[in-house]
Amino acid sequence: MFDYKLLAALAAVVEQAGFERAAQVLGLSQSAVSQRIKLLEARVGQPVLMRVSPPVATAVGQRLLNHVQQVRLLERDLQAQVPSLDEGGAPERLRIALNADSLATWWASAVGDFCAEQRLLLEHLVEDQDVGLKRMRAGEVAACLCASERPLAGARAELLGAMRYRALASPDFIRRHFAEGVSAPALARAPAIVFGPDDQLQHRYLAALGQEGGFCHHLCPSSEGFVRLAEAGFGWGLMPELQVQAELGRGSLVELLPQRPVDVPLYWHHWRNGGALLEQLTRHLHRQADKWLVPVVGV
Amino acid sequence: MFDYKLLAALAAVVEQAGFERAAQVLGLSQSAVSQRIKLLEARVGQPVLMRVSPPVATAVGQRLLNHVQQVRLLERDLQAQVPSLDEGGAPERLRIALNADSLATWWASAVGDFCAEQRLLLEHLVEDQDVGLKRMRAGEVAACLCASERPLAGARAELLGAMRYRALASPDFIRRHFAEGVSAPALARAPAIVFGPDDQLQHRYLAALGQEGGFCHHLCPSSEGFVRLAEAGFGWGLMPELQVQAELGRGSLVELLPQRPVDVPLYWHHWRNGGALLEQLTRHLHRQADKWLVPVVGV
Structure with missing residues (x-):
């Protein structure tokens, strides 16, 4: 077995x-953590981390x-079957x-009950699709929700x-830029709002x-900030219909x-051998998603 | 003069x-961009970039x-005085x-008019205070809005x-966890929601x-996602009063x-020699901010 x-x-x-934070979480000194990484590298025979800030895993580290x-x-899964294994941590x-837009809109409503029942804690990483899948390939996340349909090997x-999404702007912005x-x-001449360099x-x-x-x-790399900027007349942009019901209702x-x-x-990307919990979450998502998402035409 | x-x-x-993206923005080939960086490093006599993904500036690069x-x-500033200098780019x-919480709440309302009048485009970087100030020191941003009061040298x-902020949870969550x-x-026993490792x-x-x-x-590193998770009964957490008026009103x-x-x-951090535009934005913010922010006791 590995160490x-x-x-x-x-x-x-x-x-x-x-x-530093790794040491806190592990309850070790920083030098002990360093020592373990060095020992791992000695066993693997090559570096597992690039020492930049924040540290990045090498290909073998990933x-x-x-x-x-x-x-x-x-x-x-094993702990669920053999509760005595639970170390109480x-x-x-x-x-x-x-x-970001799923997290800002439907995600919480879709998985809230599931997490409460399973006493499951989630850590969310907001990433566009390429980075999200890269993190999944790197073993940093168990699943990835994104627009890319191509599965990773093993997933x-x-x-x-x-x-x-609908293209929206404030009435004031429309008066200023679209008088005709x-x-x-x-x-194309009016200022737009774009989430980030990857938002096409x-x-x-x-x-x-x-x-x-x-x-x-x-x-503006913030879903909520994007809507606030549009409302304040910064520009026009495409916003999730789910997120702007109130703004459309009041005409802002x-x-x-x-x-x-x-x-x-x-697309919901998840490991094939990800264990029972991930399978259950996947089934739960399939049952829930069409309350918020629209069917994809031609599929 | 520098090149x-x-x-x-x-x-x-x-x-x-x-x-790759730098080359697109500059309208150059990727190898031409590489060449320029190498030339810069030859002049400076040391590396200006660490070639990781994404590339990171070295201390001298910063x-x-x-x-x-x-x-x-x-x-x-100069272009405003000598409009013919405008290269039309x-x-x-x-x-x-x-x-993130400012961007999700009051920021857009406070600076929207200013940006429309000045025809100013903004690029927002959502960062907690340490990273935001690091980016400012690195010359990547012109200003930084954060909770740290210590100015950088020259700023x-x-x-x-x-x-x-108020500590909130859904009525359902309160029934489940606080029956007594x-x-x-x-x-301390009920699950909480935390924005990220730096959120204390x-x-x-x-x-x-x-x-x-x-x-x-x-x-959950998303202001809007944080509120959605709380509403869906994931946990309790501290949320900006400005952001949850609707949720408090309807009792969710x-x-x-x-x-x-x-x-x-x-605190609004900005360079002392940041030019007239940044000075004007600073004055505008001072006039606007107390519509949304509360006075700090003891100041």
Whole structure:
């Protein structure tokens, strides 16, 4: 068997984003954590961590973390069957990467009851799809909810449905920028709001209207902040229908081109051998998701 | 004078979090960007970037970025005075680091008019205080809104007021965990919600009630997700009063121990020589902030 004390040290340094916090969590001195990482590297025969801030796992380190994540899920199953194995420590948290808009809208309602019944603690990592899947491949998360349909090796990717987005702006913004009506060229000239460098929704929306190329935009990596900026007249942008019911109701946000929603599919990525809990959560999500998500056309 | 083509390449690689995207933004090939960074390193006589993913500026690289950020702000002033200097490119965005809860609540309302009048585009970076100030020191942002009162060398830190937080949970959660009433020990046993490893609000709240030590908690690095989790009965947590008016109104969240708010002061950090625009934004914020923030007692 591997020496899991060493692997747990590696996992703690990466999860806690540093040696100091890893030491606190493990109840060890920082030099003891360092020592364990060095010992692990001596056994593996190569570095497992790049010593940058925060520390990053090397390729081989990632394979080790991936293994740790899966062993933890299996341990949880075993503990459910053999409760005396429970060491009384803090309960393990299931780490899940998901897109910011799901976390800001339907996710909590969909899994709240499940977590309360199972006494399950969650750690959420807000990541766009590429980083979320990279973290899953690196063994840092047990599952990932994102728009990419391609499963990782050893994992499943299941379609849950789609989030519907609408292009919205404040009435004041519309008066200022679309006095002649909302046309595609006028839209391309008005400032937009974009979540981050990976957010292509606004680009795709303009492209579908025949407007290719760059456009000026604010950047706001916060779902709630995005809606607040739109309401305050910073720019136009695509927002999840689920998130803006109140704003649409009171008229502080207005749809720019009605009947042009954008549907973004959401896939649930999870390890095939992720243990019973992850399987149950997956089944639960399938039962719940269509309360909030729309069906994907053509699937 | 420095060779600003080289410095702009460094800034683009760090701001765009990679060589590929930096090349797109600069309209260069990736190898041309690489070449510029190497040339810069040859001139400086040491590495300016650590080649990890995403690339990280070295200490000397950070000093260069800091300089670039300040030069950009000064250029903007000059352009306002000499409009013919405007090269017609995409307008420069002002990069600002701020705490997630401000962005989710009052920030947009406070600065929306200012940005529309000045035709100013913003790039928001959501960071807790230590990382936000680190980014400011690294020259990656022009200003930082956070709870730390200590100014960086060359910068000012001005108190704007405090955000008021209240400890809340769903009625269902309260029935499940506090059948005997909300006592400090019962609170320490019930699952909490914590924003991230740096969020000590819940810890401090329990400590003030005489409950030291660890407690089980979910982790949720999203302001809106935090409120959604609390509403769905995941746990209790401290939420900005500004953000939960609707939830308190309809009773989906209830205060645990009334009359025990926690006030978190907010300081606006900005460079002393940050140019006229940053000065104006600072004055605007001072005029606006007390519409949303509460006065800090004892100041």
